[in-house]
Amino acid sequence: MTPDEQLDVQSLANRKIRENLSVTARETTYTDAVRDGALAFFGDRYGDVVRVVRMGHHDDHDEPFSFEVCGGTHVHATGEVGTLVVLGESSIGGGMRRIEATTGRAAEELFVEQSATLEAISRRLQAPVAELEARLDAYMADTEVLRRRLADAERASLRSEAESLLDRTRDIDGVKLVAGVTSAHNVEAMREMGDFLKQKLENVVVALGAVIDGSPIIVTMITPDLVSRGLHAGNIARDAAKLMGGGGGGRPETAQAGGRQPERLGAALDSVANLVRAGLGN
Incomplete structure (x- = not known):
């Protein structure tokens, strides 16, 4: 996934968290769960009886936001998750990828840590946080010029x-x-x-x-x-x-x-x- 796609996932997840959707779980047969539209990601690894988790508004009798076969634990409402920050995504096997994120208190600590890092860089580069990218681009351009000059000087020295x-x-x-x-x-x-x-x-x-x-x-x-x-x-x-x-x-x-x-x-x-x-x- 591109960074923009990951950001889209993060935005969607946080919007649904703020909506505080109800999360309910029930047991049914695997056949009925799939027939009702539940997503199942691991094929025949499931038994005959499965746990189905649904996320949607209490008065939502139409298509839920999420409806899948899942044996793991869950919150009772999406609002309990708190802020969600996507960390990245990677391959976990043939044709499968996993997106990783942190939530709640851990997400808040990550935000504080990254903000402190940005402030430290801002002080080192003597530029406001909003101007860091432009200042860094300028430094990189200057560094490339100096690298070329150094390479030319070394080449001349070795020729001598x-x-x-x-x-x-x-x-x-x-x-x-x-x-x-x-x-x-x-x-x-x-x-x-x-x-x-x-x-x-x-x-x-x-x-x-x-x-x-x-x-x-x-x-x-x-x-x-x-x-x-x-x-x-x-x-x-x-x-x-x-x-x-x-x-x-x-x-x-x-x-x-x-x-x-x-x-x-x-x-x-x-x-x-x-x-x-x-x-x-x-």
């Missing part, structure tokens, strides 16, 4: 790091090797750096490391021409990660691996040169 790594390119038996620790906060950023380096160099093996959420990560990337010479990014990443107490792997051209010892990240990256030599058969 990648360019500095170019100055440390090594030659390993005719293969260029770029390896180093970066300040990247996620693997996607490391891959962007690797793509940038591969565009700048030919015959290159790229091995980048970073500590992300406390764990060391290595991303390895290899140009296709070196794959044909026997190098495999997945094998290099896996074997380097062993020095960090971890493992991993991936495709011949791109791979990543992780470990449990961030202090060993530098040593793992240093080992890549020997792994390249071994992969070339030298």
